[in-house]
Amino acid sequence: MQVIINIVKESWYLFFQMSTYLILGLFVAGLIHIFLKPETIFRHLGKPGFLSIVKAVLFGVPLPLCSCGVLPPAASFYRSGASKGSILAFLISTPTTGIDSIFATYGLLGGVFMLFRIMAAVVIGFIAGILTDIFETTRTPSEKQLSKGSFSCSDSTVIGGLRYAFVDLYGSIVRWIFWGVLIGGAISYLVPVEFVSKYLSNRCISYLLMLTIGIPLYVCATGSIPIAASLIAKGMSPGAGLVFLITGPATNAVTMLFVGKTLGRKSFTVYIISIMVGAIFFGYMLDIVAGHFNLSISAMAHRHEGSSVVSYISSFILIILAINYGIISIKQKFITRKLKNCFVFDVPDISCNNCARTIKKVLSSVDGVQSVDVDIRRKKVRVCCTLDNTEKIKEVLESAGYPVSK
Numbered sequence: 001m002q003v004i005i006n007i008v009k010e011s012w013y014l015f016f017q018m019s020t021y022l023i024l025g026l027f028v029a030g031l032i033h034i035f036l037k038p039e040t041i042f043r044h045l046g047k048p049g050f051l052s053i054v055k056a057v058l059f060g061v062p063l064p065l066c067s068c069g070v071l072p073p074a075a076s077f078y079r080s081g082a083s084k085g086s087i088l089a090f091l092i093s094t095p096t097t098g099i100d101s102i103f104a105t106y107g108l109l110g111g112v113f114m115l116f117r118i119m120a121a122v123v124i125g126f127i128a129g130i131l132t133d134i135f136e137t138t139r140t141p142s143e144k145q146l147s148k149g150s151f152s153c154s155d156s157t158v159i160g161g162l163r164y165a166f167v168d169l170y171g172s173i174v175r176w177i178f179w180g181v182l183i184g185g186a187i188s189y190l191v192p193v194e195f196v197s198k199y200l201s202n203r204c205i206s207y208l209l210m211l212t213i214g215i216p217l218y219v220c221a222t223g224s225i226p227i228a229a230s231l232i233a234k235g236m237s238p239g240a241g242l243v244f245l246i247t248g249p250a251t252n253a254v255t256m257l258f259v260g261k262t263l264g265r266k267s268f269t270v271y272i273i274s275i276m277v278g279a280i281f282f283g284y285m286l287d288i289v290a291g292h293f294n295l296s297i298s299a300m301a302h303r304h305e306g307s308s309v310v311s312y313i314s315s316f317i318l319i320i321l322a323i324n325y326g327i328i329s330i331k332q333k334f335i336t337r338k339l340k341n342c343f344v345f346d347v348p349d350i351s352c353n354n355c356a357r358t359i360k361k362v363l364s365s366v367d368g369v370q371s372v373d374v375d376i377r378r379k380k381v382r383v384c385c386t387l388d389n390t391e392k393i394k395e396v397l398e399s400a401g402y403p404v405s406k
Contacts, residue, residue: 003189011185014108014226015177019314021107022177022222025100029064030165032099034158045077045086052086053129060093061121064101064169066220066249070094071258084136084263088271089129091259096121096250100169101221105245108229113238116286120246124278131270132263168357170318171325172376176223178322184226188233196235203287206240207280214247215276221249238290239283246279342384346405347397350379355402362400366392 036059044055065073074087097118106114200206219227228241251272260268350356356374359381363372368387375382381402383393394404 006189007182007185009185010188010230011181011226014181014184014188014229015318016311016315018104018107018225019318020308020311021103022100023314023317025064025098025103025222026165026170028062028099028103029169030161032062032064033164034161041073042077045082045090049083049086050130050133052082053089053126053133056086056090056129057093057122057125060090060125061097061118062099062102063094064098065094066173071255074258075262078262083129083133084267085129085131085133088132088259088263088267089125091255092128092250092271092275093121093125095221095255096124096246098221100173101225101249104222104225108225109232109238109241112289113242113286116242116282116289117245120242120278120282123282124246124250124274127278128270128274131274132267135266135270136264166321167325170321173220173222174322174325176220177226178223180219180223180226184230187227187230191230191234193235196231200231200236200240203237203239203284206236207243207283210240210244210283211247211276211279214244214279215251215272216253217248218252218254219248221245224248237283237287239285239287241283242286243279243283246282247275250275341386341388342382343390343393345381345383345393345397346379347381347402348379348405349402350374350376350381358400359397359402362396363393366396369393 041059045052045059060070063070070091074091077087077090078084102114102118105117200209224245228245231244232238232241256268256272259271263271347359350359356376359374360372363369363381363383366385366389368385368389369383370386371384373382373384374380381397385393397404
C-alpha cells in the first residue's frame with residue numbers, strides 16, 4: 001500500500017510541475033484555433049512545391065495534433081495534389097511538438113530542452129520533405145477538393161476556441177497525460193539511480209533503447225514528457241530523453257501504415273530513416289551542449305522546487321476538467337447501450353472531438369434519432385433511432401463532409 005501511495009505522490013509532483021504550463025499551452029492552442037483558419041492552412045499546403053514544405057513545417061510545429069489526428073488533414077492534402085514531401089514534412093513536424101507540449105516541456109525539462117525539441121521537429125520535418133520530393137516522382141493529382149470532415153470542423157468564436165482547447169483538445173490527450181504521469185511516477189519511485197547509471201549511462205545504448213521503445217509506441221507529445229523527465233532525473237542523459245520525445249510522438253503503427261500505403265515505399269523509408277537519424281543527431285547535440293555548459297541533468301528535469309499557488313490552481317482546474325470529461329463520456333456510453341435499434345457506421349474522416357460534436361449536431365436533426373455516440377479512436381458512429389433510416393443517416397453524414405466507408 002505504501003508503494004502505491006509513494007507512486008501517486010511522485011505522479012502528483014510531475015503533474016503539479018507541468019500543470020501551469022499545460023494550461024498556458026492549451027490557452028494558446030485555443031487562440032490558434034480561433035485565428036488560424038483551416039482554409040488558410042490548406043491553401044498554403046495543398047499544392048506541390050518547395051515552399052509548401054517550409055510552410056508545412058511552420059504550420060505543423062504549433063498545431064496540437066497527435067500522430068493519428070494528423071492523418072485526416074494529411075490525406076486531404078494528398079487528394080488536393082500536394083507533394084509527398086510537404087505531406088511527410090507535416091506528418092513529422094506536427095505530432096512531434098504542439099503548442100501545449102512546448103509549454104509543458106519547458107515546465108518539466110527547461111528552456112534548453114524545449115528549444116532542441118522545436119529545432120528537431122523543424123529540421124527533421126524539412127529534411128524529410130526535401131528528400132521525399134527528390135527521390136519520389138512527381139504525381140498528377142486526381143482530385144482537388146478539401147474533405148470537410150478532415151480539417152474544417154472548427155468554431156472560430158472565442159467560446160469555440162476555449163471549448164476546443166479545454167474540452168476537445170484536453171479531452172483527447174488527458175488519457176495519455178494520466179498514463180504518462182503515472183508511468184513517470186512509477187519510474188521516479190521504483191527505478192533506482194544505480195540501475196539507470198549502470199544500464200542507461202552509455203549514450204549509444206540509451207539512444208538505441210529509446211529508439212526501440214519510441215518508434216512502435218503510441219504516445220502523445222505531451223503525455224510522454226513525464227516519462228522522459230523521470231528517466232532524466234534518475235540519471236539518463238537528456239539526449240536519450242529527447243530521442244524518446246521525438247520518436248514516440250512522431251511514429252506509431254497507424255501512421256507508418258498510412259505512409260507506406262499512401263505515399264509509397266520510398267517515402268516510408270525516408271520517413272523512418274529521417275526520424276531515427278534526426279533523433280539521434282539532436283539527442284547527441286543536446287548532450288554535448290548540456291556537458292559544455294555544465295547543465296545539471298537532474299536540475300533540467302526537476303528544476304522547480306517548492307509550491308506555487310498558481311500551480312495548485314492549475315492542477316485543480318485540469319483535474320476538474322478531466323473528471324467532467326470522464327463523466328460525460330461514461331454517461332453517453334451508458335445511455336446508448338440501453339437503447340435498441342442501433343446502427344454502427346465506419347467514418348474514416350473523424351479526427352477530433354470537434355468532428356464528434358459536428359456529427360452529433362447534424363444527426364440529431366434526423367427524424368427518429370434518439371442518441372449518437374462517436375468513437376473517435378476507432379472512427380465509428382453509433383446511432384440509435386426509432387426508425388430504420390440508415391440511408392438517410394448516410395446522406396446526412398456525407399453532406400456534412402463525413403462519408404461512410406463502404
